[in-house]
Amino acid sequence: MSLKLQNYIRTYRKRFGLSQEELSFLLGVKSGSKISRYEKFKQVPTLKTALALQAVFGVPIAELFAGIYEQAEKETSKRARILMRRMQEAATDQKASRKADLLRAIAITPNINKENS
Amino acid sequence: MLAIDPYTKGFGFAVLEGPERLIDYGVKKVKGDKNFACLKKFTGLIERYQPEVIVLENPTGKGSRRGQRVQQLLKELLELAASKRIKVRSFSRLQIRKAFYSSCAFNKYQVASSIAKQFPELALRLPPVRKFWVNEDERMSIFDAIALALTLFQS
Numbered sequence: 001m002s003l004k005l006q007n008y009i010r011t012y013r014k015r016f017g018l019s020q021e022e023l024s025f026l027l028g029v030k031s032g033s034k035i036s037r038y039e040k041f042k043q044v045p046t047l048k049t050a051l052a053l054q055a056v057f058g059v060p061i062a063e064l065f066a067g068i069y070e071q072a073e074k075e076t077s078k079r080a081r082i083l084m085r086r087m088q089e090a091a092t093d094q095k096a097s098r099k100a101d102l103l104r105a106i107a108i109t110p111n112i113n114k115e116n117s
Numbered sequence: 118m119l120a121i122d123p124y125t126k127g128f129g130f131a132v133l134e135g136p137e138r139l140i141d142y143g144v145k146k147v148k149g150d151k152n153f154a155c156l157k158k159f160t161g162l163i164e165r166y167q168p169e170v171i172v173l174e175n176p177t178g179k180g181s182r183r184g185q186r187v188q189q190l191l192k193e194l195l196e197l198a199a200s201k202r203i204k205v206r207s208f209s210r211l212q213i214r215k216a217f218y219s220s221c222a223f224n225k226y227q228v229a230s231s232i233a234k235q236f237p238e239l240a241l242r243l244p245p246v247r248k249f250w251v252n253e254d255e256r257m258s259i260f261d262a263i264a265l266a267l268t269l270f271q272s
Contacts, residue, residue, distance in 0.1 A: 005166070010141055011140050014238060017241070041165070
């Protein structure tokens with residue numbers, strides 16, 4: 001189970017002393033109630049809003065949405081290992097070799113290494 | 118981790134992921150059946166933050182001057198946490214004070230100031246030095262909750 005929260009919007013908003021209304025204005029979002037829903041993990045912002053959050057706080061999306069990122073990274077890594085296993089059965093060429101390098105990089109993530117150790 | 122500090126009108130709380138990472142903090146005010154309302158808000162915080170550990174004051178520990186209602190509330194918070202299989206740690210007021218001696222903080226205000234230095238976003242929330250004829254500012258419960266959490270990290 002991830003120890004990270006779905007998002008840390010509230011943490012950074014309070015750190016910078018912004019109200020929900022002020023943050024909603026900065027993000028171009030309808031109202032503070034939407035920010036409240038993000039902070040209570042009841043709604044996930046759109047990509048555009050997530051990027052705007054990064055612009056406001058200067059914090060990368062992966063860190064702002066650490067819990068979601070962690071989950072996505074874990075699932076992608078799992079699928080990369082499956083694809084790598086399938087590729088091992090197929091013929092190798094230059095394109096396949098580049099693909100294998102990418103999949104190897106995705107499959108080896110810090111969290112997966114921790115779990116497997 | 119979630120730290121809770123009850124006061125007359127509700128409780129202060131703090132959520133930390135390590136001694137230098139303050140995630141959330143605030144004051145929850147309640148009316149009516151205060152203990153029941155506090156437990157409800159406490160449950161909401163647990164659902165939101167899924168803490169691994171909850172930190173409370175030990176109301177029967179050295180230095181405690183908690184009234185009967187708050188002592189009962191702390192007992193109920195303990196039971197609620199146990200029912201959700203969440204680890205609970207509790208510290209006496211004396212243990213909390215000792216944890217801050219190394220920061221040259223010997224009273225509540227000095228502890229709160231030390232915390233505000235560590236977490237600058239709390240500087241605006243720091244209440245003025247209390248006059249003895251004035252009730253304690255409710256914002257102090259935020260600092261008391263953070264002090265509980267930091268005591269755990271130091272122990």
